Amino acid sequence: MFAANFEYLRATSLAEAHRLLAANPGAKLLAGGHSLVPLLKLRLAAPPAVIDIGPITELRGIAGQGDSLRIGALTTHAAVAASAEVRTSAAALAEAAAGVGDPAVRNRGTIGGNIAHADPASDLPTVLVALDAAVVAVGPKGERTIPAAEFFTGIMTTALRDNEIVAAVVVPMSKRGVGSAYVKFAHPASRYAVVGAAARVAVNKGTCAEVQVAVGGLVPHARRASAVERALTGQPAEAASFQAAAARVREDLGGDVNGDVFASAEYRAAMAPVYVKRALAAAAARAGLT
Amino acid sequence: MSVAATAPAPARVFGSGIRRREDPRLLTGTALYTADFTLPGQAYAAILRSPHAHARIRTIDTARAKAAPGVVAVFTGADSDGVLKPIPCAWLIPNSNLKTAPYRPMATDTVRFVGDAVAVVVADSDHQAYDALELIDVDYAPLPAVVDPQKAAEAGAPHLHEEAPGNIAFHWTVAGGDIDAAFTSADVVVRDRIVQQRLIPTAMEPRGALAQYVPATGELTLWNTTQNPHIVRFIMSVVTGVPEDRLRVIAPEVGGGFGSKIPQIQGDFITVFCAMQLGRPVKWVETRSENYVSTTHGRDHVQEVELAATTDGRILGVRATVWAGMGGYLSTAAPGIPTILHGLMLSGPYQIPAIKEDVYGVYTTTTPVEAYRGAGRPEATYMLERLVDLLADEIKADPVEVRRRNLIPPFENGHAVATGLTYDSGDYQGALDTALAQIGYDNLRTEQAAARAKGRYIGIGVSMYVEICGLGPSQVAGAVGFQGGLWESAIVRFHPSGKVHVFVGISPHGQGEETTFAQVVADELGVAVTDVKVVHGDTENTPMGWGTYGSRATAVGGAALAIATRKIKEKARLLTSHLLEAAVEDIDYADGKFFVRGSPDKAKTIQDIALMANVAWNLPQGMEAGLEASSFYDPPNFTYPFGTHIAVVEVDPETGHVELKRYVAVDDCGRQINPTIVEGQVHGGVVQGIGQALWEQAVYDQNGQLLTGSLIDYAIPRADLLPDIDVRSTVTPSPHHPLGVKGIGEAGTIASTAAVYNAVIDALEPFTVRSIQMPLTPERVWRAITAGKGA
The missing domain is CATH 3.30.43.10 (Uridine Diphospho-n-acetylenolpyruvylglucosamine Reductase, domain 2)
Known part of the structure; x- marks a missing residue:
């Protein structure tokens, strides 16, 4: 066209x-x-x-910033996926970035552009919400930091003001005993998430000490699954607890699940616990490895 | 005088998997497609398409568009009506009460599908043309839509054409044997309702045209994305009135067709109309969104099918009623696809005493349907292979064993089936055995049982097929209403230096005949493959041909080439005998040399002969100069490739996802000129058939809006979702073909849909799943599992 x-x-x-x-x-x-x-x-x-804004070199690149990683808005999905730092300390984000679109998309598409666009089926918002990441927005009079959970406000809408530019994403790094994962049900044509689930789990002596979970793809914007988090916190890091906690995601979905010609809302809602369960299991397994 | 000759390749080049000569230009981006050509003074056309599936056009106001920057002209159907004739349907199947309705290049008073052309803007740039398109005001009065062919055939359905009462475009029947007796005497009858969903061919290159009309000479040149430039010339001449001798059609590089570049569509005629009206070259190139509504679709059958058998699994009869969606108008070859290419193939590889099928071609308010890779045969294979699996399930027998009991035994020259066709040669048992051995069938069944015990659902699907290729004897074409011949022609021309030009009427667009045809000439005459250039695609310098579709290019065009090459060989033998002063009976040929029997050192190479024939200093009495031959080959019969494909899948019971684990394809396309190209054709074909089973579907809503109108929603197969495809073959030469070849372009697609589908149903056997609508999306599979768990 x-x-x-x-x-x-x-x-x-x-x-x-x-x-x-x-x-x-x-x-x-x-x-x-x-x-x-x-x-x-x-x-x-x-x-x-x-x-x-492609020529603004200061918006490109990944660097440590205290206990977090600061990822410049112009960093491509391919660069995020390939980054050793991201893979080690925010595995879910590397995993999501590696699954965006296809290689051509990943080599051109950027993390800042992706989140500013805020497609409800996009992968990165789900991970950023789960990981308690923040978005650095720069306006004419300075910058502010917006928690990811507050940044995404609806279908293709964000908390960004008209005169603000996404400069970076700040992602807390996982410590020893903490693992994260992103699991998605990819649409066979678009590769967008029909259902996406991201989890970060801190495992302490076989128990899920801290749990962060978010879902996306099936709801208007990525959101935390707090019922799942509550249900799993303090429980043994094992399949039965993941399954039981994941089932609670239906409470988090509410009544606004998306459906389309490929996958109905009813089906997507039924898949959410499956993908949350898998994300929890993968994150916990990684926690054990770190 | 001597000319340095390139030494012939030592190993036999026929049957050698040499690299495709087409690939360097394709892979380096230097190939030129229709959209790549630009002529001096060229203008650009953008076509306004109906947003309604069915509507009356009250008024069209083009004033604002005409005043827009860069706009050269705006035309509507009122301008072209009477100047252009309606687009003809070229396959008028007889004894079917066929009702053609006028298919105008631009609609005048009624639109009948979303995408029906309504107006065209011609502007100095493509951007300006698209900008102005938004300034045309059309007042539509919407009419009710109907998208399902079975519903469109019901009383009271929205009605499309006054020429076709009840929306019935035709009703065709095939019947052989005593079908009533078969069902009366049957122990077992199995039934299914099958929806062969509508597919969008999605060639990598969309369609387009560039037309140049020279008023001073009355000559029209058309660069066109087509599989058959000579047919385009014929049809374009009929519609525009430009005489065929003033009309040149060039198919430059063509980026895939899969059937969607057989027909002439509205945009082609509109482009030519604009160029003729304006006396200025005009180019039109579809956008992908436009391609999805304006270029033809495929399949779209609703089938009610039943099979009669004995308790020991012998098939007695197959009976079916098919509602085949035609879309808003009859596309060029559309009526022949669900009938001749489908109904006649309902015996497959099996001995079936009685067959009857009623096919209703039905107008619906959708994009016209045409051939799509396999064209009718995938729908027939799928129907049979489902029924056989249902029979096996019913009588609790292994599906392979049920197939074995019904196979036609091996034959080398002719086997008649109940639909009236005579297959050329076949060894169906051989292909089955090869596939079973390759996949390790017996072990797989053991593994399957072990996996099920652990809650894993593995399925094994077998699909056997016979297809009809090499279309075909022209006398048969005439008898079945095809408005043309189906022969092919070739010219082989040796230059004085021994280099060769081959001119063919077929029009390859990805199949690799520039390589395989060179291999044929090289093999017959001992020249190097690189010394043979194959010319195709331009009506001005190639002999007449009916095009590349129906796996016919090698099966028919290759035969013409072989015969022309052998004529060269005979002339060379005569000239050798003259030059060596030996009797022609004593001249032998081997490895590019003609020699006196017993004296191989007394020899002439084909290059020597090419030079002597071209300089003509010393020719025998009565021999014409030059070394050139042509052939017009009209095949005595169709060819009938066959094979067995086996798919192994695993279904995730939690989500319904289907993972393809293994795939074995055993195809018999007769002798193979280039096994690597055969393998490539099988790969592509298999993948497109898998696409139908698992991912692809053109979905219309009840208002006739295409919901899967872009590649964001329409899921074509992707490499990372596919397993390695293990391609094997058996070789059963066609007895009537000069090279023993049969054709391979569509085999993969014909076999693979049923193989994958059967595998998924097999995996779900513990959930008593019998039938799921294609494509087998995770949701549909999950719902079937959920329903089965509840049962």
Whole structure:
């Protein structure tokens, strides 16, 4: 398809990007282009201007920041998936990034673009919510940090203000005895999550000491599964407890499960406990390995 | 005088899996497709398509679009009606009360599918054309839609064409043997209702056209994404009135077709119309979204089927009623697919005394349906292979054993079946045994039982098939209403240096005949493969041919080539005898050399002969100069490839996911010119058939909106979801083909859908699952398991 006409602008610094955003109301930011460009080509989006932030090198790369990893917004999924730091201390995120789309998408698509787009079936939001990650948003007058659980607010909507740019994602690193995992039911065509489940489990002497779980794909935006977390905390790290706790995810889903021609809401709701159970088991197994 | 000749390859090149000569240009991105050509002064067309499945057009206002920047012209059906004739259907099956309805290149008063062409914008750039498209105002009065072919045939269904009462495009019947007696005397009858879901071919290259019309000469040149440029010339001439001698059709590189590039579709005619109206080259290239509604779809059958048998598993008869969706109009070859290519194939590899099938072709408010890889035969194979498995289940016998009891014994030259066809040659038992041995069938059954005891659900699915290829004898084509011939032609031309041009009427678009045809010439005459160039796809420099589809390019075109090559050989023998002053009976040929029997040093190479024939200094009395031959080959019969495929799957009982664990394909396509290319064809074919079993479905809602209108929703197979495909073969030459070949383009697709489906049903045997609608999505499998657990 052919996009409607738009002005193409290029920013080489965050300051310049903010100037261009202010001067071009309704403009869209372009990072890897793998969410925005399809919308443009299908004419589902027709912004007057597109501001390419690709040249802003300060938004690229992965670095340690205290007990966390700071991942620049322009870091590609492929880079996240290949990062030794991410694989070691946030395995679920590496796992999710490795499963986004296909190699071409992963080589171009970025973590910042992905979360700003906030597709409800996207993988990364689920993991970020589970891991208690935070989003660094930079506005003209400085930056603020938004917890991932508050960042995603609905289908393709976020807490980001019109004049803010996602600069980075900050992900707490897993310590010894803590493991994380992301398990998804991928749509056979799009590879988006029909159901996605992310878990981080701290295992202490065979008991699940701390449990963080989130689900995505089947709900309007990724959300914590607190009923599951409560049910598993303090329980033995074994299959029976994972299964029992995972069954509680139905309480977390509420009444707004998505369905479509490929997978009905009823089916997705039935699959949520299965995928949560698998994510818990995989995370706990990794906790034992660290 | 001598010319350096390239030494012939030492090993026999026929049967050698040499690399495809097509691949370097394809893999390096230098191949040129229709969309890659640009002519001076070229304008771009964008087509406005109906957003309604069925509606009256009240008014179309093009004023705003005409005033938009860069717009050259805007045309509607009112402009083209009368200038262009309706698009003809070219397979008018007889004795079927066939009702064709006018299929206009642009709709005038009624639209009948989402995607039906309504108007066209021609602009200086493609962007401008698409911008202006949004400025055309059409006032539609929506009419009720009907998308299911069985429902469309019911009384009171929304009605599409006044020419076709009850939406019935045709009612065709095949009957052989005493079907009533078969069912009356049967111990066992098994039944099923099968939905062969609608599929979208999804060739990597969408369709497109570039038309150049020169008013001064009245000549039209059309670059077109087609499998059959000569048919395009014929049909385009009929629709536009441009005489065939002024009409040149070029199929440059064509990026796959799978049947969807057989027919001429609305966009082709619209592009030509614009170019002729404007006297300016016009290009139209589909977007993928447009491709999904405007290029033809495949399958779309509802089948009520039953099989009569004895308690010991002998098949007595097969009876079926099929409602085949045709879409809003009859596409070029559409009526022949669920009838001739389907109903006549209902004996498969089995001895079935009585067969009867009623096929209703039904108009529905959907994209027109055409051939899709396999075209009719996958639907027949699936039907039989399901019924045989249901019979095995009913009489508690192993499905392989039930097949064995009914197989046609090996034959080398002719076996008649109840539908009236005479198969050429077959050894079905041989293919079955090879596949069973390769997969380790008996062990697998043991493993399956052990896995079930542990709560793991492994399934084994067998699919046997016979298909009809090499379409076909032209006399038969005429008798079954095909509005053309089905012969093929080839010209082989030796240049003075011994290099060879081959010109063929077939039109390869991925199958590799530039390589295999060169191998045939090289093998017959001892030239190097690299010395043979195969030219195809341009009506101006290739002899007439009916195109590449129905696995016919090698089966028919290859035969024409072999015969033309052998004519060259005969002429070379004559010229050798003259030059060596020996009797022609004493001239032998081996490894590229013609020599006097017993004196191999007294020899002429084919290159020597090519030079002497071309300079013509010393020819025998009456011999014409040059070394060139042509052949028009009309096959005496179809060819009938066959095989056995076996799939092993594991079903996740918690989610319904199907994992393909192993796949063995044993195909017999007769003699193989290039086993690597055969393997590639089997790979691609198998994968497309697996796609139908597990992933692919074109879904319309009740309003006729295509819900799976992009690759985000329509799931084509992906490499990471597939196992290694273990490709094996047996070789049973076709007795009537000059090279003994049969055709391999569609075999994989024909066999694999049923193999995978049967495997999944087999895996779910503990849950007493009998039937699940394809594709076998996790949800459908999970629901079947859930229902089975409750039972």
